[in-house]
Amino acid sequence: MRKTLRISAVALAVSAGWALPTQASAADAASVQEELVAMRAQMQAMAQRIDSLEAELATAQAQAETANKVAQAATETAVAAKASADKAPPVKVTWKGAPQIEGEGGWKFKLGGRVNIDAGVDNAPNSTGRDDGFGSEVRRARLRAEGSMPGGVGYKIEADFAGSTTILTDAYLSFSHKDLTFKIGQFNTFQGFEELSSSLHTSFMERAALTDAFNFERRIGASVEYEKGDVLLQGGVFTDNYTATPNKNWSVDTRAVYMPKIGDTQLHFGGSFHYADYENGSTIRYRQRPFEHFTSERFIDTRAFSAKSERGIGLETAMISGRFHAAAETYWQKVARTGMPDPTFFGGYVEAGYFLTKGDSRGYKNGVYDRVKPVKGFDKGGIGAIEINARYDHLDLTDAGIVGGTQNAYQFSLNWSQTAYTKIMLDYSRLQYKDAIYPTASGDTSYAVDVVAMRAQIDF
Template identity: 60%
Template sequence: MCGASIAAICTSTPALAQDVDAAAVLEELAAMRAEMAAMANRIESLESELETAQQVAAQANAAAAAASESAAAASESAAAAGDTQIAFKGAPEIKGESGWSFKPRGRLQYDAGFVSSPDSTGRPDGFGNEVRRARLGVQGDMPGGFGYKFELDFDGTDVAITDGFLSYATGDVEFVIGQHNNFQGLEELTSSLSISHMERAAFTDAFGFERRVGASATYANDAVLVQGGLFTDAVDDLSNKNWGVDGRVVYFPKLGETQLHFGGSVHYTDLESGMTVRYRQRPAVHFTSERFINTGNLGASSEFGFGGEVAIVHGPFHATGEAFWQNVDRPGALTDPTFFGGYVEVGLFLTEGDSRGYKGGKFDRIKPGSPVGEGGAGAVQVNVRYDRLDLNDGGIIGGTQDAFLASLIWSPTDWTRFMLGYAHLKYEDAVHPTAGGDTSYSVDSLGVRAQIDF
């Protein structure tokens, strides 16, 4: 019996071992299933987190792209507009966004001197002085190619508008409307800041050249200038029915270091019925009111004038000249006289490296190569001129004036100038006879000018 029990025990041991191994496997499988379920849950959670992260990243990328576009647009706008800039060109010039600019401008010229005429003419002479020009104004640009200029002149008693206009430029063409210079010639269009004697050529004042209200167009390239306009009268003389047409053509090539200038102009003015004209001139200075040649008032229905101009600038040397004829159409059967004015001039700089300025069909300011304040002495220039004005024609005896002029100009800087001018004037048919009835005599004038502008 004992053996049978032992055999039974021995026989059941493998079955028990198999049961134990199966339970362990089942436990391991259950654990593995639990781990796999946990992993699946974790993967699902990670997938959800990844999807959320991708959404956030997409939103961040979109925001970054929008910010980048805004920054680029702002950069382009800033590049286009630029910061407000202030430059100094005699006065502050302020340039702002979208093409705006603003610059105050002004000039002051003070003259003094003497006039000597024959005592027996009874004309007052001797010392005289005046503020020749005192101007204040503004100029600048506006968006779209527009520009503006407005300037007032104060002569001690009255205030007058010199320039007051709006301009528009596109390509090589500029349009101007308002009070501005019509196109009379080289001497008249050269600024009073840059002329070479105390006063411009005699014919420019005698024939009434001045700024007028009108509309004009100018075409300009590197060597050609074409100007034309329709004008009424000066703003102080409005309103009347006077109107006129002015045109000018200039060819100004530069051959190496030599600047050439060839030009011509034509002018027509239709005068209101009953109007008169008067041609007269002072003796080369403005601080005297005496005129020794004078046509007196002439009834006129229109004026027609034409002129030619030529100039050369080569290093320190320049030469220039103009001629102008003014015809007056008188009413009825009256003779139509034609009067003449013209001049020739040469000039030379005594300071090394200096030259007369020229720009865009007219003379420009002198810019000393060694200005005062920068270790230099400025620019020194001498000029001589012969100037003739003939107011005798068609039965009109207004007289003739032959002037011999000399000037010495010192320009310490671009914006300052001092001038000494002398003129010897010979008259025929002068309107003020001597005590003996002589109308042929000489007059002398001497003037000095101190000038500053900005």
């Protein structure tokens, strides 16, 4: 292009030179000379402009080449990123009350929690001087994080914020291999069917009296569980609840369950053994509230007495068949004392329940009650699951010179599960006492206390 422009300029100059004689004859020679100088100046400016345009063209070509390289690199990067994404492990998010995140290879994580809000009325004989009447509380307000990672490693940590202080409930690591699960940390010991069933899935707002009276609780320890087919074996060595440590107390807890399913009927047979050794100078106390937790009153109470050790033996059975379910447990707690008779205390219950809504049934999993999942819950345009239950609950804290009293409870509940994660419970309990620790004005220690209570519950 530059060469063409220069040839055109020379041609123009030559043409002008040939025309000079003719023009000179008609014009002044000086004027012609001035025009020639001006023309040469224009030609020089034109040549400079051509040089400038060529430089700009070269720059544009270089920039275009650079842009092409950048675009090609970006395309290659995008292709590589897509290939890497295609090869990356898939992430699955499911909703089980709250988001549960699962990755390839065993990665899993979930945040969860529960809230139980209770209110009710208890009515004791006026002359006992006990504080009765209306009561309410946030029974539980828990948050937890749990999950697993490759290699069969699992974990759970949960805290309860319901009271005036935050309490750690579960905090443990686990390792699973085939049919075995090893666990270390703080968690529930293996003391019976109802104690190990989550409070979210029990038939009544409160578990049977024996579970609280005999101090069933989470403790720090290590355990191993074996589950295969219809057989579940559990055992562990424990110290004490973290709120009571450090001390020299230790215990051994074991449980065995046979859980066959015959047709649509789930059966459950089990037994548990507990032995605890206490450090020198220890005392122990067994007592129980009148059903509901919002009252601090206890009408049966052994009061504190010396103890070297305790030994507990429990038997349990349950069945779930369609809408019907039933369960029963017994437990004997024997305490060894120094220089005094060894008392044996007893607790037990039997309960039965029935769903009024067609198709609904109690859940069961891993040797305990599991979640009720309404066939036609609110989320499916139905009314949810409606369940009625009745229970006889017995607790005897009198033996070997210790008169802690006897409680016989006759209880009824109406449970309404709107969804698998929400529930309203209405309970009535009539507690008949013998040898209660608070006498009436006439000295009578045999009387009844009535309790009506209600709970609103949600978990996620």
